[in-house]
Amino acid sequence: MKNFLIVEFSASHSELIFSQILFLEKYGCKIHLFINHYSPFKALSSAIITKTNPDWSRIRLYRELLRYVQKEKIDTIIFNTAEGLIVRDLIPFLLFKKIKAAGILHHAEKAVKSFTQKIISLKVRKYFVLNDYVLVWLKNNYKGDNLKFESFYPIYFQEAFAKTPVKSDDDFIVCLPGAVEPERKDYKTLINILAENKINLNPKIKFQILGNSSGKEGGKIKQLINEKNLDEIFITYNNFIDDEEFYQSIKSSSIILPLIHPSGKYFNSFLETGISGVFNLALGFRKPMLLHESFRIHPDYRDVSLFYSEKDFISKLNYISSSASELEKLEMGYDSLKKLDFSVQASKYFNFLSV
CATH class of the missing domain: 3.40.50.2000 (Glycogen Phosphorylase B;)
Structure with missing residues (x-):
């Protein structure tokens, strides 16, 4: 052994x-x-x-x-x-x-x-x-x-095997998992787009910032949300979120939004030489993603993501939140990613170490 x-x-x-x-x-x-x-x-x-x-x-x-x-x-x-x-x-x-x-x-x-x-x-x-x-x-x-x-692909998580929570049909939850880091996630653009188009937004849509917002950067984001009168469409947390709640929230969400845009400091790194942990979470829980159109170049994401630009973000979001069949189509896109199967990943990992 x-x-x-x-x-x-x-x-x-x-x-x-x-x-x-x-x-x-x-x-x-x-x-x-x-x-x-x-x-x-x-x-x-x-x-x-x-x-x-x-x-x-x-x-x-x-x-x-x-x-x-x-x-x-x-x-x-x-x-x-x-x-x-x-x-x-x-x-x-x-x-x-x-x-x-x-x-x-x-x-x-x-x-x-x-x-x-x-x-x-x-x-x-x-x-x-x-x-x-x-x-x-x-x-x-x-x-x-x-x-x-x-x-x-390290897409297996300890809480992934827990009982799946019951999803509510009342809200369409757009989940933004992870630390509240404006250098990585373009909150400002998102908030400004929502403020300009609030009247046109599907009222079912809620944005869940699934990270501790009690710090300095989180405080700035919450202040901007408040100034733009968007409190009712954002869910934020003022404390550390334990793993069980974190993973269960992802499982019960409707779609994952990495919020990585070309204006971001680390955009080129995420596009070529590294990944955000948000991508692994989406792949692991087979969640559709709402991705900036720049990421269309990567085959892994094409069948499981709805791609947007800043100009059509609201129309794309309204579309996917109103079409259960299109959301299900993205979820089924994971069936084509056979390389994510456990046996394939385990074999690649172990064989590389053993050679």
């Missing part, structure tokens, strides 16, 4: 872990987690979980990890986030050990441009990316021959 250790030093990206556990379980592996103390990941699997102590120094953190690797006879370390200084500074301690290392690259351009990534790659020679189009970008732009890349 092979021993795999999934490492995540930050409290982010925990939503990627459960898929990897399921894939490794399928092949009879023993799975260990070494994760951040504040990670929301829950022990709902066979994985053996070790959480870091927030009082540990960087050196203590590395020492505990290395002891664990030796004690448990770990064969392969998988860095859930194979980027950043905290991973870079660990690499010298792993260089001359026989243990194998792989990881997830969240920003593909780092494999091409980052000196920090070059140091990490002295040990981590296999990288996963989270969509096929990111893999294509790497094949076209990475000119070296010492690294290997593969894509997989």
Whole structure:
């Protein structure tokens, strides 16, 4: 039985872990987690979980990890986030050990441009990316021959197997999941479009900002919503949303709105070298997406999304919210994405690690 250790030093990206556990379980592996103390990941699997102590120094953190690797006879370390200084500074301690290392690259351009990534790659020679189009970008732009890349889709979530909530026919819920980050999501354009067209908007439509809006940026968004007299069509939260409520809200929503526009700071990254976690949520829960027309270039999204421009956003939204058959057609579009089948993804993931 092979021993795999999934490492995540930050409290982010925990939503990627459960898929990897399921894939490794399928092949009879023993799975260990070494994760951040504040990670929301829950022990709902066979994985053996070790959480870091927030009082540990960087050196203590590395020492505990290395002891664990030796004690448990770990064969392969998988860095859930194979980027950043905290991973870079660990690499010298792993260089001359026989243990194998792989990881997830969240920003593909780092494999091409980052000196920090070059140091990490002295040990981590296999990288996963989270969509096929990111893999294509790497094949076209990475000119070296010492690294290997593969894509997989971490679209399985712990709460995905919970009882499906009853959906209300009274409202058409447009869900905007994730942290309230104006640099990534174009709230201002959305709010202005709605303010200008409020009288023409289907009254069933509600926008659910599914993230904690109690911070500074969230406060600005709520203030703008209030100034535009749009409070009745927005659902916001002033507190942290736990995973169960978060996933259940996505399951009961009507459509997912990533709200990524060309004017955004990270637009080009989302279009080529990385993805927003919102896309994985939509794919995982087989939810239709309302996407800016720029994303039409990606085959993954064509059959499951309604594409819009700023000019026709209201007409497209009114159309899909009034046509149950068209919404169902988008939902059925997932049937054509056979590559998302669990067996396909598990095989790709495990085989890449095993080669």
